[in-house]
Structure formats: C-alpha cells, structure tokens
Amino acid sequence: MTDMLDAHSCLPQQTPTGIRFRFESTTSTVSVAVAGTFNSWVGDAAPLTCIGPTSWATTLRIDPGRHHYKYVVDGRDWIRDPANDWISEDAQDNSCFTVTDERALFIRRGQVSATHPAGLYQRRSAVASAPWLRDAVFYQLSVRAFGGTLDGARARLDDLRELGVNVVWLMPIHPIGVARREGRHGDPYAVRDFLAIDPALGDEAALRAFVAHAHRLGMRVMYDWTLNRAACDNPLTLSHPDWFTRAADGTVMYAVPGRAQFAGFDFASADLRAYLIGAMLHWITVADFDGLRFDDADITPCDFLDDIRAALHARRPGLVLLAQSCDELHHLAACDLTHDGGARAMLRAIADGQADAADFRRDWEASTYSFPRGAVRLRWLEEKEQGRAHRYFGAALHRAAATVHLTLNGVPHIMMGQEFDEPAWNNWSSLFDGFTLPRPAPDDPTLVHYRRLLGLRANHAALRHGSVEFVALPGPHQLGFWRVTERERIFVMVNLAGTPCALPCELDAMDMLYAHGAHGTVLLDGFGSIVARQRLPR
Numbered sequence: 001m002t003d004m005l006d007a008h009s010c011l012p013q014q015t016p017t018g019i020r021f022r023f024e025s026t027t028s029t030v031s032v033a034v035a036g037t038f039n040s041w042v043g044d045a046a047p048l049t050c051i052g053p054t055s056w057a058t059t060l061r062i063d064p065g066r067h068h069y070k071y072v073v074d075g076r077d078w079i080r081d082p083a084n085d086w087i088s089e090d091a092q093d094n095s096c097f098t099v100t101d102e103r104a105l106f107i108r109r110g111q112v113s114a115t116h117p118a119g120l121y122q123r124r125s126a127v128a129s130a131p132w133l134r135d136a137v138f139y140q141l142s143v144r145a146f147g148g149t150l151d152g153a154r155a156r157l158d159d160l161r162e163l164g165v166n167v168v169w170l171m172p173i174h175p176i177g178v179a180r181r182e183g184r185h186g187d188p189y190a191v192r193d194f195l196a197i198d199p200a201l202g203d204e205a206a207l208r209a210f211v212a213h214a215h216r217l218g219m220r221v222m223y224d225w226t227l228n229r230a231a232c233d234n235p236l237t238l239s240h241p242d243w244f245t246r247a248a249d250g251t252v253m254y255a256v257p258g259r260a261q262f263a264g265f266d267f268a269s270a271d272l273r274a275y276l277i278g279a280m281l282h283w284i285t286v287a288d289f290d291g292l293r294f295d296d297a298d299i300t301p302c303d304f305l306d307d308i309r310a311a312l313h314a315r316r317p318g319l320v321l322l323a324q325s326c327d328e329l330h331h332l333a334a335c336d337l338t339h340d341g342g343a344r345a346m347l348r349a350i351a352d353g354q355a356d357a358a359d360f361r362r363d364w365e366a367s368t369y370s371f372p373r374g375a376v377r378l379r380w381l382e383e384k385e386q387g388r389a390h391r392y393f394g395a396a397l398h399r400a401a402a403t404v405h406l407t408l409n410g411v412p413h414i415m416m417g418q419e420f421d422e423p424a425w426n427n428w429s430s431l432f433d434g435f436t437l438p439r440p441a442p443d444d445p446t447l448v449h450y451r452r453l454l455g456l457r458a459n460h461a462a463l464r465h466g467s468v469e470f471v472a473l474p475g476p477h478q479l480g481f482w483r484v485t486e487r488e489r490i491f492v493m494v495n496l497a498g499t500p501c502a503l504p505c506e507l508d509a510m511d512m513l514y515a516h517g518a519h520g521t522v523l524l525d526g527f528g529s530i531v532a533r534q535r536l537p538r
Contacts, residue, residue: 011083012097014105018061019097021046023071023081025054032056035078036069036094037298040255040264043072064101065302066327068094085109089326089342089367091386098370101329108370110362117369126331126375127309130318132220133336133376133411135464137454139165140224140384141416142188143173143201145437150202154210159439161217163419163447164454168214169222169293171384171431173201177231180261183432189295190231190261194279207287220290222322223283227276227294229254229262236275237263243272256299267301277311284316291320297335298325305334322378331375337411340377341386342367347401347479348393351496351527356476364408364468380413381405384428390421390446396527399449399516400494403529404479406453407492409468419450452514456531460513462488475501489534498526510534 010022021034032048038060039045048056068088070078080087081095086108088094098106100120112118139160147153150173160168175198176186197203202210211221230236230244237244237252245264247253254262265272283289292312297305305323312319323335330338346363349355367377381401382389390398398421406412417425420440424430440447457463466483473480477497483490491510495501500523510532517528524530 011081011107012105015059018059019099019105020057020059021048021071022055022057023048025056025073027054029054029056030074033072033075034058034060034069035072037065037067038062038069040299041257042255043075043078043257045255062099063302064099064103065329066096066098066298066325068092068096068298068326070094087345089340091341091344096326098328101332106370108366110366112366112370113362114365114369120328121369121371121373124332124372126372127333127336129336129376130320133320136167136220136411137165137406137457138167138169138222138378138411138413139163139416140169140171140413141437142171142431142435144185144188145431145435146416148436149200150197150206150210154206154213156439157210157214157217157219161219163451164458165414166218167220167222167290169224169413171224171428172226173197173207174226175199177233177261179231179233182261182429184434185432187261187429188431189226189229189428191226192231192234194230194234194276195282204286211288215288221287222291222293222320223287223289224293224295225280227300228296229259229264232261232263234263240269240272240275242266243269243275256296267304273304273307277308280308280312281315284312284319289319291322291336293322293324294335295324297323297330298327302327302329302334305330309334328371328375331372337376337378339380339383340367340410341380341383343379343404343408344381344386344389344392344401347404347496348397350477350479351393351397351400351498353477357470357473357479358476360479361470364470377410378413379405379408379410380415382415382418383413384415387426388421388423389415389418395421395446396498397496399446400496400527400529402446402450403453403492403494403516403531406450406457407463407483407490407531408481409466409483412457414450420444420447449516452516453531456513460488460490460533461485462490466490473504477501480504487536489536491532491534492529493524493532494529495524495526500525500528503530507532 013020023032034046035041035043048058051057084095086096088096100106143153147156172188175192177190177192214221232252244252245266252263254264321335322337323330325338346360416437462483462485466485469482471480478501480493503524512532514531517525
C-alpha cells in the first residue's frame with residue numbers, strides 16, 4: 001500500500017438515501033470498494049464509482065449499529081479511512097461509525113467527554129444486568145487445551161479460583177466439522193451439531209458436573225455460542241438448505257473472507273432463528289449455564305439479538321449475554337457486555353512515546369460517554385483473535401498494563417495462559433492442531449502479579465464498583481487514577497516508561513496495598529505500578 005500513503009478521503013456522510021462514502025485516491029488507482037461489518041467484510045461487495053480523476057463514491061443503506069470498515073483499493077490494499085480518526089477497540093485497526101437508534105450517523109471525535117456526552121448517553125440507559133456481573137473476572141479456556149476433557153478441565157477449576165477468577169468462559173465443545181477442516185482437530189467454531197457434545201471431550205453428564213463444580217467453588221460459567229455460521233458439513237445444510245448463504249454455484253459458503261470451513265446462516269429465515277434459540281434454550285437448561293457469549297455478534301442483525309434475549313430471559317431471568325462487538329446499540333435491549341480492547345493499543349502507544357496519559361483519559365471518556373449510561377464493557381489485553389499480551393508489550397510492560405487492566409472499571413477478561421506469559425499460543429487457530437495449556441510455576445512473576453491484583457480487586461469494592469477519577473501526573477508516561485466509593489478511595493499509579501519516575505508525595509499519606517517493581521520514597525522503577533488506599537476518617 002505504499003502508493004496509497006498520500007491518499008485521502010472524506011468522512012462518511014448521511015444522506016436521505018443512506019451513508020455516502022467518498023474516497024480520494026492516487027491517479028494510478030483502478031478500483032475502490034468499501035468492506036465492513038455491514039457486508040460481512042466481502043472485499044468487492046460494495047464498489048465505489050469513479051466520479052473524477054481521483055474521486056470515488058458510493059451510497060449504501062446501512063442498518064443501525066456500530067460498523068467497522070476499510071477501503072479496499074485495487075482489490076489488494078485494505079486501508080483505514082484516512083479522514084476518520086475513530087479506530088475500532090478490537091485491535092484490528094478498523095475505522096468506525098455508528099448509525100444510532102434514531103438512524104443518525106455518529107462518528108466519535110475528541111469532543112465526547114463527561115461534560116459533552118454523546119446523544120445516546122444522554123437519552124438511553126443500558127439494559128439491566130445481573131448484580132454479579134460487575135464483580136466478575138472472566139477466564140476464557142478451551143476444554144481440549146485445559147485438561148483434555150470436561151472431567152480434566154473440572155479438576156483444574158481450583159487453580160482458577162486460586163488465581164482469583166470467578167467466571168469461566170467455555171469455548172465451543174460441539175462436534176467439529178470434517179469437510180474443509182484445518183488442522184488435526186479443526187476449528188472449534190465450525191459446529192457440526194449444535195445439540196451435541198464432541199464425545200472426545202465428554203458428555204452431558206460431564207458438562208453438568210463441570211458446571212456444578214464451578215458453582216460449588218463460587219464461579220459462574222459462560223458458554224461460547226457460534227452465532228452466524230455452522231460447519232459446511234453440518235447436516236442442517238442438507239435438511240434445511242434455505243437456512244444458509246450460498247455461492248454463485250450453489251455451494252454453501254460464509255461471506256466473511258478466509259472462512260472456507262463454514263456455512264453462513266441466512267437470518268431471513270424465521271425457522272432458522274427459532275431453531276437457534278431453541279438450541280440455546282436446550283443448553284442453558286441442560287447445563288445450567290449462567291450466560292452465553294455470541295461470537296462475531298457485530299455482523300448479527302440487532303433484532304435477532306433482541307429476540308434471543310427476550311426468549312432466554314423468559315426461561316432464565318438474569319442470564320448474562322456477552323456480544324463479541326463494540327456496538328453501543330447492543331446494550332439497549334440485547335446484551336449485558338460488549339468487548340473493549342482499546343486500552344491495549346493506547347497503553348503501548350504511551351510506552352512508545354506516541355501518546356500520553358491525557359490521551360488515555362480522552363479515549364476512556366470518549367468511549368464511556370458515547371455508550372448508553374451504565375453500559376458494562378469486557379476489557380481485555382488479549383483475546384482469541386490476538387497474540388499473547390507479553391509478545392505485544394514485552395514481559396515488563398505487560399505487567400504494567402495488567403495493573404491498569406485489573407484496576408480500571410469494567411469486567412476484565414483473561415485468555416488462558418495470559419496470566420503466566422505462556423509462549424506457544426498464537427490465536428484460536430492454535431487449537432486446530434492440539435494446543436495444550438501447561439500448569440505454570442507457582443512463583444512465575446507474571447502469575448504472582450495477576451494473583452495479587454485479582455486479590456486486591458476481590459477485597460476492595462472500589463476496584464469493582466468505584467467511579468474513575470483520573471489524576472494528572474508530572475510525566476507523560478505516568479498514568480494515575482482514583483477508584484472511589486463512599487467508603488473507600490484507592491489510588492493506582494502505573495509507570496509506562498522504561499525509566500524510573502518520581503512518586504507523588506501524597507503517597508506518604510496512604511496505605512500501600514501493592515507495589516510492583518523496585519521503589520523507594522522517591523522513585524518508581526520503569527514499568528512499575530503502585531496501588532494505595534487513602535486513609536479516610538472513621
């Protein structure tokens with residue numbers, strides 16, 4: 001994409017007929033298209049028309065919701081919109097816009113803040129959620145990797161309780177498709193039978209025993225539901241051919257590029273929607289799950305997500321639903337949680353000198369005050385589509401980032417092995433050939449760090465429920481904030497520079513709860529962090 005460095009474009013604009021995209025290219029450009037969540041990322045589904053020597057444009061009717069997109073130039077170069085500074089919180093470097101519940105185009109800019117909240121924040125509150133959600137710490141695991149079978153995974157649940165985890169997120173355990181399979185085991189999200197368990201992992205009795213043991217330990221269990229697709233050899237493709245999207249030659253296909261092992265669902269079918277809701281009801285009844293997580297919910301019709309919540313809550317009030325999306329509208333009537341990995345890139349940028357603590361605060365405020373009031377975000381440094389946090393940050397910076405991750409507001413997510421810098425995992429495709437998660441050494445420094453922070457989070461309500469008040473510190477690489485309730489004030493300071501920094505003198509009047517990295521009364525080492533409690537009058 002070197003020939004595109006000088007290209008520019010105009011922000012998407014709302015017109016009476018839809019959202020207008022306009023792109024200004026170089027003179028050598030042959031074609032431009034726009035691909036995003038609104039067309040399943042198909043690179044040639046929405047071509048722009050050449051309207052001048054270097055000008056391209058098109059108008060698309062786009063449903064309400066958050067949409068991520070890129071321009072596809074000459075069928076080869078996928079680039080962010082040069083005019084749009086709003087970058088997706090999924091670490092996939094996409095441009096963003098939202099079509100609001102009032103069908104207005106919204107593009108988040110720097111002016112969104114506590115004093116200038118967006119219209120959605122002013123008008124709407126998030127759907128009411130189970131009280132336990134704000135106390136949650138999620139741990140995502142694969143049964144095959146975490147013990148080999150459901151019984152083996154059950155035997156390791158005590159390790160998670162000791163770590164400080166209280167919600168287990170089970171990746172899919174259904175039989176995996178064989179046709180077009182990648183690797184020895186295949187992609188666990190290529191579901192061959194939504195009503196069965198892979199016999200190599202166990203049976204319904206083993207699943208019930210796993211969930212029951214988690215509940216005895218005071219933990220909850222979320223199940224990862226593959227929402228938009230099935231394996232291309234799922235028998236439903238034969239018994240209900242109208243439920244699936246198809247290529248021009250009639251073969252089943254999934255529109256998202258690079259997913260040949262899948263058959264995509266056609267949600268125009270009311271019978272398909274009823275079948276999927278029925279399958280979900282089956283498992284929350286059989287297994288007593290506490291919630292479901294919806295894979296790739298950002299390309300699922302919002303009205304179907306709303307219908308799912310209504311049906312599941314009629315059977316199980318309080319069931320928690322997590323959307324793999326960054327969609328503000330999913331909080332209105334469908335889901336309790338959406339993903340937010342925005343801190344990952346921002347913390348790295350601060351460490352690299354490309355941003356500062358004030359940028360972090362502005363980004364946090366822009367996100368918080370553009371979502372419905374009370375929206376709960378699942379925050380992560382690592383998730384199944386990204387590589388290990390310690391490779392992205394480096395081990396020392398990872399531990400500093402983890403301090404922010406586990407003391408900021410929202411619900412923290414931990415990918416299996418993240419807590420001890422496990423080296424072999426790349427992304428969920430590691431599961432295709434039999435990835436196994438080893439047990440860490442009990443004195444592993446990252447594990448000790450995570451355990452201490454999660455212990456603080458469990459023991460101090462301010463770290464789970466408190467408001468966030470950012471503090472301006474002298475150095476641009478030092479991030480500081482208070483977590484505040486009526487009964488408690490906790491101060492968190494993280495040094496994201498590789499060199500020592502001065503400590504605020506106010507720390508002398510606080511009780512030190514945890515200090516990571518060598519420190520004294522004057523200096524905090526590079527990538528060090530401190531959690532302290534203000535002494536309040538009794």
